[in-house]
Amino acid sequence: MRGWSPNGASGRGGGIRSRGLSRAPGSRSSGWWSRPGCSGWPSCSSRSSGSEVAAASVGDSSPMADHRPGTGPATALAIRDPVPWRDMVEIVQTAEQTGYKALFLPESTGREAFSTLAALARHTEVLRLGTGVVTIVARPLPTTVMAAATVDQISGGRLVLGLGTGPTGPGALSRLRTFVDLARGALAGEPIEMPDGTRFTLAIDPPSTPIPIWLAALNPKAMRLAGEIADGVLLNWCSPERVAFARERVHEGAEAAGRDPAAVTVGVYVRACVGQEPEPTLAALRAAAGQYASYPAYRRQFEAMGLGDESRRAAEAFAAADIDRVPEELVRAVCVLGDTPQAIAAFKAYREAGADLPVVYPVPLRDPRSSILGTLFALAPHPAVEPWDATGRGPSLNPFGSSPPTTTG
Numbered sequence: 304m305r306g307w308s309p310n311g312a313s314g315r316g317g318g319i320r321s322r323g324l325s326r327a328p329g330s331r332s333s334g335w336w337s338r339p340g341c342s343g344w345p346s347c348s349s350r351s352s353g354s355e356v357a358a359a360s361v362g363d364s365s366p367m368a369d370h371r372p373g374t375g376p377a378t379a380l381a382i383r384d385p386v387p388w389r390d391m392v393e394i395v396q397t398a399e400q401t402g403y404k405a406l407f408l409p410e411s412t413g414r415e416a417f418s419t420l421a422a423l424a425r426h427t428e429v430l431r432l433g434t435g436v437v438t439i440v441a442r443p444l445p446t447t448v449m450a451a452a453t454v455d456q457i458s459g460g461r462l463v464l465g466l467g468t469g470p471t472g473p474g475a476l477s478r479l480r481t482f483v484d485l486a487r488g489a490l491a492g493e494p495i496e497m498p499d500g501t502r503f504t505l506a507i508d509p510p511s512t513p514i515p516i517w518l519a520a521l522n523p524k525a526m527r528l529a530g531e532i533a534d535g536v537l538l539n540w541c542s543p544e545r546v547a548f549a550r551e552r553v554h555e556g557a558e559a560a561g562r563d564p565a566a567v568t569v570g571v572y573v574r575a576c577v578g579q580e581p582e583p584t585l586a587a588l589r590a591a592a593g594q595y596a597s598y599p600a601y602r603r604q605f606e607a608m609g610l611g612d613e614s615r616r617a618a619e620a621f622a623a624a625d626i627d628r629v630p631e632e633l634v635r636a637v638c639v640l641g642d643t644p645q646a647i648a649a650f651k652a653y654r655e656a657g658a659d660l661p662v663v664y665p666v667p668l669r670d671p672r673s674s675i676l677g678t679l680f681a682l683a684p685h686p687a688v689e690p691w692d693a694t695g696r697g698p699s700l701n702p703f704g705s706s707p708p709t710t711t712g
Contacts, residue, residue: 328534379405381664385413390672392426399430402684407435417450424458432461436519438469439482445503448489455510467519476528483532521604523552530556535568542636543656545608546571550657570660575639577646577681587666588638589629593621643681
């Protein structure tokens with residue numbers, strides 16, 4: 304029986320453990336997308352994708368490996384903006400068709416993450432589906448476990464459970480450690496004991512292979528914790544240099560826990576707006592950077608990156624609703640903009656710094672669908688090879704026909 308004490312430490316049979324896991328993170332010798340027992344990349348789904356392009360070996364130990372001809376390292380997509388559902392489905396299906404490995408869905412005040420991923424599972428075949436992230440304070444632990452098991456079952460084993468602390472402060476990482484420990488146990492079918500003494504056991508068949516658990520991390524302690532207990536880490540608003548720093552901290556945590564550092568995938572959200580007109584692009588990225596600079600945790604990260612003055616001015620500009628005063632230097636340090644060759648070079652810098660999985664996070668302009676798809680195509684592992692149909696929608700891979708995308712923002 305796993306217990307959860309009010310101070311955040313967990314144990315068995317009433318005992319308290321100060322550190323470590325009673326159950327180790329899943330070993331992923333065949334890459335972050337592979338789960339033991341899978342016969343192909345990247346899901347354990349028994350459903351056929353109907354396409355040879357989706358089939359691949361899982362024998363390569365590199366988290367970036369892709370065995371399909373003519374494709375490069377792994378790339379994922381994140382989308383949170385409240386685009387219409389029809390556009391959301393189209394964007395996600397297009398990402399799958401153009402070679403993106405995973406979708407991460409941040410959760411804030413828009414669509415609920417688990418139900419959205421469950422719905423998108425029915426519109427996709429092989430795309431990994433991740434919460435990116437849900438906080439441990441947003442739901443009771445049993446609710447998170449039930450939701451994760453349900454989405455994993457519906458999707459045929461494609462869920463990645465991304466977790467974050469929510470509010471920071473004393474004890475936040477201890478509570479996250481305990482939450483991960485108990486969630487792993489519950490997802491394995493073990494009974495767990497809740498803070499009020501009640502017991503919980505997952506009543507549906509647990510996943511046949513462990514659901515990967517990833518942690519959001521902004522500071523060195525969180526990065527080390529991810530290395531100790533998680534299958535992956537999600538970084539956010541980082542320069543390539545910050546990614547290199549984070550990877551070192553993740554490796555320190557893994558080695559301290561006696562784990563292979565290669566078992567922990569380093570992912571990073573990269574805000575991007577590619578192939579659009581320069582002025583509206585810079586304005587959109589300034590607004591996004593200014594908003595995050597106003598959050599203390601992100602401001603501290605910017606300061607650690609040597610961008611303290613820029614982030615202070617960005618926060619002041621955002622508070623004054625004067626985004627033109629958000630320093631361009633801050634935007635260019637942590638975002639990707641420009642034309643396709645420039646964007647590809649920028650993502651290469653993130654990979655070379657140690658990112659196993661750069662996550663394209665499109666920042667939309669006034670026409671969200673067009674600008675998101677433009678960025679998605681610019682950085683897609685596969686080129687667009689089929690003409691768009693006469694309706695302007697459909698299964699083909701080029702939403703702009705023979706003409707380049709145009710901005711309306």
